[in-house]
Amino acid sequence: MKSFLTPRQRQVLEFLKEYISERGYPPTVREIARELGIKWTKGVEKHLQALEKKGYIKRFPGARSIEILGFSRGRSIPVVGSIAGGRPILAEENIEKTLTLDEDLAAGEGAFFLKVEGESMNQAGILDGDYVLVRPQPTAEKGEIVAALIGDEATVKYFFPEKSRVVLRSANPDFESLVLDENDEFKILGKVAVVLRVIRGKSSFSRI
Missing domain, CATH: 2.10.109.10 (Umud Fragment, subunit A)
Incomplete structure (x- = not known):
């Protein structure tokens, strides 16, 4: 069973799903920060680390390297x-x-x-x-x-x-x-x- 998400983590996850559904590839950390009004990219990294630890995403080396686990594009x-x-x-x-x-x-x-x-x-x-x-x-x-x-x-x-x-x-x-x-x-x-x-x-x- 996946862990509970904070409201901000949920917001980041929903943005990832929406972005990938619309474009077919994930956003960069800077794009996430800009869209969600997060001042520092380190803040985005913190939320992404939490999502990965809780089993919602998997990350790989590179700027657009986020996979949402179990996610269908819809x-x-x-x-x-x-x-x-x-x-x-x-x-x-x-x-x-x-x-x-x-x-x-x-x-x-x-x-x-x-x-x-x-x-x-x-x-x-x-x-x-x-x-x-x-x-x-x-x-x-x-x-x-x-x-x-x-x-x-x-x-x-x-x-x-x-x-x-x-x-x-x-x-x-x-x-x-x-x-x-x-x-x-x-x-x-x-x-x-x-x-x-x-x-x-x-x-x-x-x-x-």
């Missing part, structure tokens, strides 16, 4: 754009592009990303322009955040089933809830598992 996850009725979600016509995600976060087979538009879920930490990773499942528990299809339009909301209807509730009180009954064309696409935010070319992830 899996390509499709980003679904417009969803046409009668077509499978992952039909080629629906897929705009792919994003690479660490296998630990990839949420199983069939997972896909939706890009969020609007501010209706901002108080749940899901902002306009974020990508949400959807784990496909036909049902959900009360209060879970789901991706749902209403007609041909996908939406991300809190799920509240009632006796004869379903309420899809926004996190932002400025937005009204969607109330659906048996006459509405509605289905759950899946549960939102991860939020991906890209800021100035850098990605950050949070689990739901």
Whole structure:
């Protein structure tokens, strides 16, 4: 069992994973220091030594010589754009592009990303322009955040089933809830598992 990481060590490890996933090779010590705001390269060396001692990385001679033990560069996850009725979600016509995600976060087979538009879920930490990773499942528990299809339009909301209807509730009180009954064309696409935010070319992830 690997040892516990300090917050700074975890930050260094996550940066290494992100950098390697994006570029295919590890960063230099100076690049790590600059990106994470560590004043001295000796500070980076200290964190790398700790990560190596705890079994997370292995280092070799050279400037770009860090291997993350047991790390996969990730899996390509499709980003679904417009969803046409009668077509499978992952039909080629629906897929705009792919994003690479660490296998630990990839949420199983069939997972896909939706890009969020609007501010209706901002108080749940899901902002306009974020990508949400959807784990496909036909049902959900009360209060879970789901991706749902209403007609041909996908939406991300809190799920509240009632006796004869379903309420899809926004996190932002400025937005009204969607109330659906048996006459509405509605289905759950899946549960939102991860939020991906890209800021100035850098990605950050949070689990739901």
